[in-house]
Amino acid sequence: MRKIVALVITCLLLSTTAFAAGTKATLPKGYEKWERSSEKIETDKSSLFYGIHYIYVDKKAMPAYKRGTGYPEGSTFVIEYFNIKNEGGRQIKGKKNMIVLMKRDKSQRNTGGWLFAGFTPDGSLSRLDVVKNCFECHVQEAKNRDYVISRFSDFKK
Numbered sequence: 001m002r003k004i005v006a007l008v009i010t011c012l013l014l015s016t017t018a019f020a021a022g023t024k025a026t027l028p029k030g031y032e033k034w035e036r037s038s039e040k041i042e043t044d045k046s047s048l049f050y051g052i053h054y055i056y057v058d059k060k061a062m063p064a065y066k067r068g069t070g071y072p073e074g075s076t077f078v079i080e081y082f083n084i085k086n087e088g089g090r091q092i093k094g095k096k097n098m099i100v101l102m103k104r105d106k107s108q109r110n111t112g113g114w115l116f117a118g119f120t121p122d123g124s125l126s127r128l129d130v131v132k133n134c135f136e137c138h139v140q141e142a143k144n145r146d147y148v149i150s151r152f153s154d155f156k157k
């Protein structure tokens with residue numbers, strides 16, 4: 001009986017932490033005014049990142065972004081993704097289709113000390129497994145750059 005009670009308590013604790021981690025993720029106010037990358041275009045339709053996107057970097061993250069490591073608590077990146085629209089032979093941005101967030105947060109131990117979150121275009125949190133759907137790729141690509149894949153040298157091109 002005691003074992004079962006302990007198990008139930010552990011489950012409750014685990015589910016509330018998961019819930020807390022999920023609800024904490026909101027888009028930072030005013031990120032549209034942060035330093036923004038040039039427009040990045042991925043035209044390969046088979047790519048997960050097909051579309052046009054912009055990376056926003058807050059003031060806290062910028063010095064570490066330039067160095068490539070050592071992000072202080074609270075450092076934040078936001079990416080906005082748009083569809084590609086063809087207009088007179090030019091590729092321009094269409095509808096926004098997704099927003100992603102990475103925020104330095106020591107308590108997020110399963111995802112390398114970053115809060116990962118995905119949002120719908122209107123800013124509501126998407127329910128997804130951020131370890132499998134986000135972190136695993138970031139580990140593979142940028143283990144020695146604190147899991148930040150893009151580089152400052154490509155920021156404005």
Ligand code: HEC
Pocket residue numbers: 040048055077078079100101102116117118128130133134135137138141147148149150151
């Ligand atoms: C298949 C690999 C892959 C997956 C899965 C992935 N990303 Fe990324 N992510 C990238 C790449 C590549 C970049 C760099 C984009 C660029 O240079 O323009 C990136 C960049 C980012 C950035 C900007 C900071 C950085 O690392 O450069 C954020 C924020 C981000 N991703 C969040 C997420 C979130 C949240 C998820 C899950 C919903 C996710 N990513 C899933 C590959 C991935």
